[in-house]
Amino acid sequence: MKIKNIALSILETLKSVAAIFCLLLLWEIAPRLQWVDPFFIPPLSSILVAFWHLILSGEWEKLALVSLKRVFIGYSISVVIALPLGFIIGWFKRCERILNPLLQALRQVNATTILPLFILMFGIGEVSKISIIAYSGIWSVFMNTINGVKNVDPLLIKCAKSLKLSNWQIFRKVAFPAALPSVFTGLRYGITIALLLLISAEMLGGTSGIGYAINNWQMLSKAEQMWSGILTMVIFGLVFNYSFIALEKRMSRWKEDAPRG
Amino acid sequence: MSGLTVARRLDWDEEESYFHSESDIKLRVDNVTKEFYVKGFGKAPDQTTVIALDGLTLEVKRGEFLVLLGPSGCGKTTLLDMFAGLSFPTSGSISIDGQPIKEPGLDRGIVFQQYALFPWLTTFENVEFVLANNNAPKKERVKKVKELIKMVGLEGFENHYPYQLSGGMKQRAAIARTLTFDPEILLMDEPFGALDSQIRELLQQELLHIRDQTGKSILFITHSIEEAVYLADRVAVLTARPGKIKQIIDVPISRRERLESEDIRSDPLFSETRHLLWTLLRDEMSKSQEIKEGKAHED
Ligand SMILES: Nc1ncnc2c1ncn2[C@@H]1O[C@H](COP(=O)(O)OP(=O)(O)O)[C@@H](O)[C@H]1O
Ligand SMILES: [Mg+2]
Numbered sequence: 341m342k343i344k345n346i347a348l349s350i351l352e353t354l355k356s357v358a359a360i361f362c363l364l365l366l367w368e369i370a371p372r373l374q375w376v377d378p379f380f381i382p383p384l385s386s387i388l389v390a391f392w393h394l395i396l397s398g399e400w401e402k403l404a405l406v407s408l409k410r411v412f413i414g415y416s417i418s419v420v421i422a423l424p425l426g427f428i429i430g431w432f433k434r435c436e437r438i439l440n441p442l443l444q445a446l447r448q449v450n451a452t453t454i455l456p457l458f459i460l461m462f463g464i465g466e467v468s469k470i471s472i473i474a475y476s477g478i479w480s481v482f483m484n485t486i487n488g489v490k491n492v493d494p495l496l497i498k499c500a501k502s503l504k505l506s507n508w509q510i511f512r513k514v515a516f517p518a519a520l521p522s523v524f525t526g527l528r529y530g531i532t533i534a535l536l537l538l539i540s541a542e543m544l545g546g547t548s549g550i551g552y553a554i555n556n557w558q559m560l561s562k563a564e565q566m567w568s569g570i571l572t573m574v575i576f577g578l579v580f581n582y583s584f585i586a587l588e589k590r591m592s593r594w595k596e597d598a599p600r601g
Numbered sequence: 602m603s604g605l606t607v608a609r610r611l612d613w614d615e616e617e618s619y620f621h622s623e624s625d626i627k628l629r630v631d632n633v634t635k636e637f638y639v640k641g642f643g644k645a646p647d648q649t650t651v652i653a654l655d656g657l658t659l660e661v662k663r664g665e666f667l668v669l670l671g672p673s674g675c676g677k678t679t680l681l682d683m684f685a686g687l688s689f690p691t692s693g694s695i696s697i698d699g700q701p702i703k704e705p706g707l708d709r710g711i712v713f714q715q716y717a718l719f720p721w722l723t724t725f726e727n728v729e730f731v732l733a734n735n736n737a738p739k740k741e742r743v744k745k746v747k748e749l750i751k752m753v754g755l756e757g758f759e760n761h762y763p764y765q766l767s768g769g770m771k772q773r774a775a776i777a778r779t780l781t782f783d784p785e786i787l788l789m790d791e792p793f794g795a796l797d798s799q800i801r802e803l804l805q806q807e808l809l810h811i812r813d814q815t816g817k818s819i820l821f822i823t824h825s826i827e828e829a830v831y832l833a834d835r836v837a838v839l840t841a842r843p844g845k846i847k848q849i850i851d852v853p854i855s856r857r858e859r860l861e862s863e864d865i866r867s868d869p870l871f872s873e874t875r876h877l878l879w880t881l882l883r884d885e886m887s888k889s890q891e892i893k894e895g896k897a898h899e900d
Contacts, residue, residue, distance in 0.1 A: 499717035502685045502705045503731050513734065517721045594721040594762040 382563050390564035391571065404572060407538055407549040410466070414473025415534045419527065422478045426485025426526075430519070431511055436490060447483065451476035451537050455544060464545035469538070476537040477530040484526025488519030521592040528584035535577055626699075627786055627818045628661040628684065633693035634843075635679050653679040655843035656693070661786070666812060666819045668829040670878060671839030672886045677822045680844070681790045684820070685711050697786070707731070710784030714791040716771040718763040718778075724750065724770075725759040728777045735782075742781075749777040752811070769800035776811070786818040793828065805831055809859055826878045830871055831859070838881045841888035848881055850874070 364384055371378035394400040429435050455472050462468035492515050500510045542551025554569035635654040641647045653676040661667045671677055682688045683695055686705040695702050697709070718727045726733075728750055732742040750756060753773040763771055772792055779787060793801045805828060812819055823829055829836045830852055838847045852874050859865055 495713060495715055495717050496719060498687060499711070499713060501687055502709075502711045503734070504705050504707055505734060509734065514719065517719070520721075594764065596764045 379561075380563060382567065387564050387567045387571070390562075391568040394565065394568055400568070400572070403548070403550050403553050403569075407542065407551065408576075410469055410542075410549065411473060411531075411534050411538050414470045414538070415477045415531055417470070417474035418477030418481055418530060418534065421474070422481035422526075422530075423485060423523070426482045426523075427489055427516075427519070430486040430489025431515060433490075436486065443483075447479050451533070452540055455537075455540060459545050469541040469546065472541050473534045473537050477534040480529035480533060481523075481526040484522045484529070485519065488522030488526075489515050491522075492518040521588065521595060524584065524588040524591045528581065528588060531580045531584060532577065535573065535580065539573060625663045626660050627663045627665070627697065628659075628820065629696050629699075630657055630659040630680070631694045631696075633657045633680075633683070633690040633695060635676065635683065635688075636691045652843040654690075655845050657839075657845045659837055659846060659849075661818055661820050664816055664818055666821065666832060666834045668833035668836045669820065669822045669839060670826065670829045670836050670882065671824060671844060672841050672882065672888075673824055675839045675842050675885070676844035677824075677839065678790055681711070681788055681820075681822060684788050685709060707782045708785050710779035710782065710787050712772070712775055712779055712787065712789040712792045714794050716763070716768075716775045718771055718775055720763050723760050723762055724755055724766065724774050727763070727774055728781060730778060731782050745781060746777075749780050750774075752780075752814075753777045753807070767800070768796050769804055772796070772804060773807075776808075780811070780815070784817070786820065789819065789821045791822055791824070794823070794825075801828075802831075808832065809856075813856070813860060826875055826882060827866070829878060830854075830874045831866065836878060838878065839885070841885045847885065850877060850881075 367381070367384040369383075370376050371381055371383045391400070429439055451472060454475075458468045458472045458475075462471060496514055496518065497510060500514045505513065538549070539551035539554070542549040543555045546552040550569050550572055554566055554573075557563075557566040557569060633654055634652070634656055637651040637653060639649050639651055641649060657676075657680065659667075659669075669677055669680070679688070683690055684702065686702050686709075719730065722730065725746060729742060729746045732745065737745075750759060753776055755770060755773055755777065758766060758770060763774070766774065776792075793804050796804065808819075809832065821832055833852050834856075835849055835851055837849045839845070840847045853870050854865065854868070854874070858868075862868065865871055
């Protein structure tokens, strides 16, 4: 039984690896055979060579660090604001009922839509970039935290009350652990959106960072470098996503079906 | 045949002395009425009043196993919530040892139909929950938890999460959790209702053993006649909603017999009692059906 399971999962992994491998192969062949214009989509190998040179010259590290720092600060601000507020609003039902329509409306304000407003308010420096990243990351953390706290099984609350727990104890020992899986899902969505907004912000008004560089290379028709920048973001996205999924799994060990990528 | 019956009834009378005296009342429900106010919506915007319980009077004696038997929707859970101190009567009073119930307390242990285990805690942690919450000394509490886990037959499953346990095991863990703080009275709301019949009978038997070992007063809610006869010293039959006591009957089977007999369920006395309860409940079942259908027509 167990061996069969392992065999099956190896097979699954092989299949998905095979899919990626096919895509990479196509990426190499198609430009060389002129199926696509190599000026826009160069063969993978030449992109990787360019990527390697960027790393060797130290340019990649500089760009990546600037971007990562922005995401880190912006996202930390979203978490610091959204987590406590989410727990408080989710816990106090009346609070939630009053604020809900307002939150729903605010949430509809797409972060990219108001990016120009942020630039108008804070200029094109770090403040506007970090605040737009923070703003974009807040919502999913916030909403998922509220939902996690709000949707605690009422029977568990009833049971805790009958076991003579105080309200604070019920919050700490029942609502909090019950909400954690949902909170971590929110954290994961949050970082994904923060990465998206990082690139938009850097492209729209910036002189540094991966987003700026992608834009710049595009204007200089340096397709290999541009693709290196895009790959960088794909890698960042994957790394963040999978680390957060791992965290989420840890937090949901007690659930029948832990979340999957 | 009749001789046998008399002998058993004598046996039962002897057992009466177990309830030290008539005045030894553990739990008293005095003329309790409970109304819910339901806000209307849509086509029927008026507020309506649902009378769940209507002048219910009941006593549970110290050490007694009393079963509340009633059709579904007759207000059993409503009553239990009030015992638990989670809600309060609209009129009338409920008291334990003569003291009105004002809030939840660990003198009462509640067992819910849906187990109410904390899904993020292991069996051990769930059973330990109340002791840990009250900062009981670590050594004592580990000892007690182990003891109770053994008593309910969950050894080897200490580190399982609830989702890894069967329904019967979950309820065993929930019962063990309740026993950790040694309540004087157990309040059980259809605790075996969601289990299949074999596990159900097994747990009923185990519950009788636990009662035998701990001597607790137990108020047990069910809508199963079979279960009522098997477990109860006395059965209080409730009417359809609004619930009140229709009749209270003594089950003429001794505690010893239940524990020792191979197959008490096929005993003629068992069948007689079952039949008596069935006739009492039959009318109420059809009434509660009418209430439901009437409601369906209104919608
Ligand atoms: N909070 C509530 N608000 C309105 N009606 C309720 C509420 N709780 C219970 N009821 C009503 O009271 C009646 C008794 O419910 P309940 O005690 O759960 O029945 P039982 O446990 O015997 O099946 C039902 O008709 C139910 O609809
Ligand atoms: Mg009920």
